[in-house]
Structure formats: C-alpha cells, structure tokens
Amino acid sequence: MNEPATLGEALSRRGISRRAFLKYSAYLASVMALPASASQAIAQGLAKARRQSVIWLSFQECTGCTESITRSSSPTLEDLIFDLISLDYHHTLMSVSGDAAEHAREAAMKENKGKYIVVVDGSVPLKDDGIYSTIAGITNLQMLKDTVKDAAAVVAVGSCAAFGGIPHARPNPTGAASITDIVKDKPVINIPGCPPIPEAMTGTLAYILSFGKLPELDHLARPKAFFGETIHDRCYRRPFYDKGLFAESFDDEGARKGYCLYKVGCKGPIAYNACATLKWNHGTSFPIQSGHGCLGCSEPHFWDQGGFYKPLAAHAGVSAPLIGAAAVAGAAAGGAAAWIARRHQQRYLAETEAIDRSVGKDKG
Amino acid sequence: MTQQTRHTHTVPGCAEPDGPTGMMHALLREIADALERFVATGEVTAIDMRGLPLSDADRVGIEQQLGQGEVSALLTVAGQSEIWETAISGVWWVRHLGASGGVAAEEIVITRLPEILATHPDDARDGLVRLRAMLAAPSADTTSPHIATTEDAA
Numbered sequence: 463m464n465e466p467a468t469l470g471e472a473l474s475r476r477g478i479s480r481r482a483f484l485k486y487s488a489y490l491a492s493v494m495a496l497p498a499s500a501s502q503a504i505a506q507g508l509a510k511a512r513r514q515s516v517i518w519l520s521f522q523e524c525t526g527c528t529e530s531i532t533r534s535s536s537p538t539l540e541d542l543i544f545d546l547i548s549l550d551y552h553h554t555l556m557s558v559s560g561d562a563a564e565h566a567r568e569a570a571m572k573e574n575k576g577k578y579i580v581v582v583d584g585s586v587p588l589k590d591d592g593i594y595s596t597i598a599g600i601t602n603l604q605m606l607k608d609t610v611k612d613a614a615a616v617v618a619v620g621s622c623a624a625f626g627g628i629p630h631a632r633p634n635p636t637g638a639a640s641i642t643d644i645v646k647d648k649p650v651i652n653i654p655g656c657p658p659i660p661e662a663m664t665g666t667l668a669y670i671l672s673f674g675k676l677p678e679l680d681h682l683a684r685p686k687a688f689f690g691e692t693i694h695d696r697c698y699r700r701p702f703y704d705k706g707l708f709a710e711s712f713d714d715e716g717a718r719k720g721y722c723l724y725k726v727g728c729k730g731p732i733a734y735n736a737c738a739t740l741k742w743n744h745g746t747s748f749p750i751q752s753g754h755g756c757l758g759c760s761e762p763h764f765w766d767q768g769g770f771y772k773p774l775a776a777h778a779g780v781s782a783p784l785i786g787a788a789a790v791a792g793a794a795a796g797g798a799a800a801w802i803a804r805r806h807q808q809r810y811l812a813e814t815e816a817i818d819r820s821v822g823k824d825k826g
Numbered sequence: 827m828t829q830q831t832r833h834t835h836t837v838p839g840c841a842e843p844d845g846p847t848g849m850m851h852a853l854l855r856e857i858a859d860a861l862e863r864f865v866a867t868g869e870v871t872a873i874d875m876r877g878l879p880l881s882d883a884d885r886v887g888i889e890q891q892l893g894q895g896e897v898s899a900l901l902t903v904a905g906q907s908e909i910w911e912t913a914i915s916g917v918w919w920v921r922h923l924g925a926s927g928g929v930a931a932e933e934i935v936i937t938r939l940p941e942i943l944a945t946h947p948d949d950a951r952d953g954l955v956r957l958r959a960m961l962a963a964p965s966a967d968t969t970s971p972h973i974a975t976t977e978d979a980a
Contacts, residue, residue, distance in 0.1 A: 488922060488933060
C-alpha cells in the first residue's frame with residue numbers, strides 16, 4: 463500500500479475524519495492566542511501537509527523536556543501532534559536500540575534531506591573539544607553539526623538548549639553552550655523552560671506544519687504566542703501587587719490570603735512564559751497558584767540570578783524604602799522596581815556573555 | 827445531554843478568585859454585536875473563551891444567561907466534544923475536552939451550524955470509496971455488514 467500523501471489521507475486511512483483537524487486547530491488557535499477564525503486555515507493546512515520528519519537530539523539535559531512533551535495532557539486531542547510528525551529518531555526514547563537507532567537517524571536525514579526538523583534538548587559542551595558528553599562515541603558538538611547540516615530548521619527545547627541552562631550555571635565546568643551559540647546558518651526557534659510547557663513545543667511544531675513557516679519570534683527567538691507576555695502580566699495575583707499587598711514570608715497572613723509573592727522572590731515580572739494561562743498538569747495549576755514564586759526558568763541564566771527567594775528589587779540593589787514604596791503606591795512604584803530589575807538582568811546578561819567569550823577563548 | 831453532565835472549569839482547591847468580574851456582561855454584548863453582524867451579513871464569528879480572563883462565576887453566569895436551545899451533540903473524535911445551540915438561536919457553544927475530562931478548547935460560535943458538525947467533502951468522498959469497496963467485495967453480505975476502511979480499498 464502506498465504511503466499516504468497528506469496528513470488528511472493518513473488519518474482517513476485510520477478511519478478518523480477531518481473533524482479531528484478542526485478540533486485540533488481550535489485547540490491550537492486557542493493555546494497560541496490566534497484569532498478563533500484562524501482555526502479553519504490551520505485545519506486546511508494540516509490536512510494538506512505531509513507528515514513532518516523530526517529528529518530529536520538529547521545532549522546535556524535531565525530528560526525533563528521529553529517527560530514534558532510525552533505527557534502533554536490527554537492522550538487524545540493534544541497527542542494528535544504525534545500523528546502529525548514522524549519522530550524518526552529520539553535519542554532517549556530509542557537508546558535501547560543502540561546502533562540501529564543511529565542508523566535510523568542517518569536514514570531519516572538522507573530521505574528527508576533539507577526538509578526535516580531537528581529538535582534539541584540539552585546544552586552542548588565546548589570545553590576540551592566537547593569530550594564531556596558523547597553519544598555512540600560522537601561528541602554532542604559533532605552530532606549537532608552533522609545532523610543540522612541538511613535540516614530545514616532547528617527547535618531548541620528547554621532552557622539548556624535555548625540558553626545553556628543548568629549545565630551553563632557558574633562556573634560552567636564543561637563550557638556548555640546553547641544551540642544558537644553554535645548553529646548560525648539555519649533558523650533556530652527557542653522554546654525555553656525547565657521544562658517547557660508541552661503546548662509550547664507541540665503548538666510550535668503544529669504551527670510550522672499548518673502554515674509552512676516559523677511563528678513570529680521575540681528577540682530571544684522564542685515564539686511570541688507563548689513568550690509574548692510575562693508571568694506577572696497574566697498572573698491572577700496581579701491585583702494584589704497593584705494594591706501593594708504582598709506575602710512577606712511563606713507562612714504569614716499574606717501568604718495564606720494569596721497575596722503577591724514578589725517579596726519572597728517571584729521572578730514573574732521578568733519571566734516571559736505562558737504558565738499563568740496554559741498552566742500545568744492538564745491546566746490544573748502553576749507554581750504561583752501552588753504558593754511558590756516563579757523561578758523565571760524560561761529566561762537566560764535563571765539559575766545564576768542570585769537566589770530564588772530574594773526579591774528582584776534586592777538583586778537590582780533597590781533599597782528597602784523603594785520596596786516599601788511599591789507596597790504603598792502599588793503598580794507605579796512596583797513597575798519601577800520591575801524596570802530596575804530588568805535593567806539588572808540586562809547588566810547580568812552582559813557579564814555572562816563576557817564569561818562565555820572567555821570560555822570560547824579557552825577552547826580556541 | 828443535560829446541563830448537569832457538562833464539564834466545568836472548576837478546580838477543587840483552586841486559589842484563583844472565583845467571583846464575578848464584570849466580564850459576563852461585556853461578553854454578552856460582544857455576542858449580541860456578532861449576532862447582529864451575522865443577521866445582517868452572514869458573517870460568522872468565533873470567540874475563544876480560554877483567551878478571556880473569566881472567573882468560574884463568569885462562565886457559569888454566561889452559560890446560564892445563554893441557556894439551552896433545541897440542539898445538542900456529542901462528538902467523539904480525539905476525545906469528546908460537547909456542542910449545543912444556546913437558547914439564543916444562532917449562538918452555539920463548542921467545548922472540546924481532553925481525555926482527562928478537562929476543557930482543552932472552548933468557543934462560542936455565532937453561525938448557522940458549527941463547521942465541525944458538518945461532514946467535510948473529503949470525508950464524504952472517503953465514505954463513498956468505502957461503501958463502493960464494501961459493495962464490490964465478493965464476500966459482501968448485507969445481513970452482517972463489514973465496516974470497510976479506505977485501507978481495505980487501497
């Protein structure tokens with residue numbers, strides 16, 4: 463029997479109607495904040511698209527990103543993405559296959575030359591010729607370069623692939639680098655998070671399939687649909703921040719009343735991600751709803767931001783009176799503190815880049 | 827399907843504020859404007875409920891205000907979907923559920939009939955292929971029908 467030419471045909475052979483596309487596209491339009499009217503165009507695009515070959519490389523990572531995408535909510539609607547893509551190689555899931563898995567990767571690269579998408583989770587060690595992480599005797603750096611050479615695009619999932627992540631944390635003993643540090647001649651999409659929200663990963667892949675182009679990206683190459691607003695912007699505790707009502711510790715009256723967690727270290731004001739709207743575990747909750755501040759895990763170098771439980775203003779060198787002013791004046795002063803915190807983050811990024819350059823120099 | 831069996835967004839123990847926010851009346855006015863356009867020009871409008879900052883009280887209030895019309899349908903493809911026309915003719919509620927029963931997508935659609943309920947022309951063509959294959963098969967026996975697939979036909 464011939465291979466189905468389109469996804470529509472593929473589903474049809476399994477007795478699944480085009481309604482599945484309409485349903486998935488309504489879901490996708492919703493999670494990507496596209497106009498609801500866009501769902502018809504998405505459905506038509508998906509039905510006519512060919513199954514997308516995906517090669518998934520895992521480097522210096524903890525497997526959390528794979529855990530996240532394979533648990534993307536229900537095994538029905540949301541998991542339709544696994545009907546839309548052909549996951550030709552996944553290092554972690556196929557590790558038991560050994561040599562055969564590596565041949566599958568090579569075969570997929572040959573058959574889909576110039577068309578496949580490479581998904582990478584994990585950072586790439588550059589120090590000492592990348593010897594700190596190898597697969598089948600091949601360094602991560604070499605495998606990345608070989609695999610990306612004939613790819614259409616690269617998707618860096620998780621903060622390790624997008625920004626270096628925890629392996630990159632000071633003092634970065636392996637010289638861990640992000641994918642964008644290495645891949646310069648292909649489009650790269652960053653989907654950071656520790657782990658990323660599953661819908662951000664599947665939604666981005668489905669968008670590429672539907673429209674045949676990359677979604678709109680921000681200055682850090684993140685899809686704006688998922689990373690266009692801060693956690694703080696969409697946080698249900700935001701009204702407390704605006705009124706100057708804060709938890710001062712995790713067991714005080716303010717914490718019990720669900721006040722804003724800014725003063726106990728919440729990084730929501732500088733963290734661009736969709737946790738506050740899409741949430742986790744089937745849309746059940748997200749860290750702030752569970753009483754813990756946001757760690758800002760979708761931002762570069764979140765691990766080295768100076769302490770998860772220190773308020774942003776403290777990192778920025780903002781005095782106690784200014785935090786007090788935020789409590790009194792609400793949004794205006796709080797906004798000023800957040801602005802100073804962002805400025806601090808930019809300074810921090812500049813410092814980190816200097817360290818990265820120094821690691822690169824060591825290597826050279 | 828009754829109103830009582832439908833799934834809601836309520837999460838036990840959820841710390842989010844659940845009182846009315848005033849969004850209900852704003853949304854009802856938006857629906858009225860969309861219905862006016864539909865009546866005048868036939869323009870179809872879909873409103874994504876998940877994209878709106880609605881509390882549980884808002885959702886319940888809107889559902890109660892719009893009420894239950896004459897038509898409801900249960901769709902079973904990639905999980906279940908609940909679709910019903912509200913008591914306001916031309917205003918449909920479309921709720922897609924994940925396997926866990928959580929709401930994966932939800933829209934209010936102002937139209938004659940939500941597109942997902944209609945048979946897609948390609949599906950009708952596939953249906954014809956299956957039916958022809960079933961009739962052409964030597965073992966075709968109308969007293970115990972075999973449900974053929976396009977895979978059989980291929």
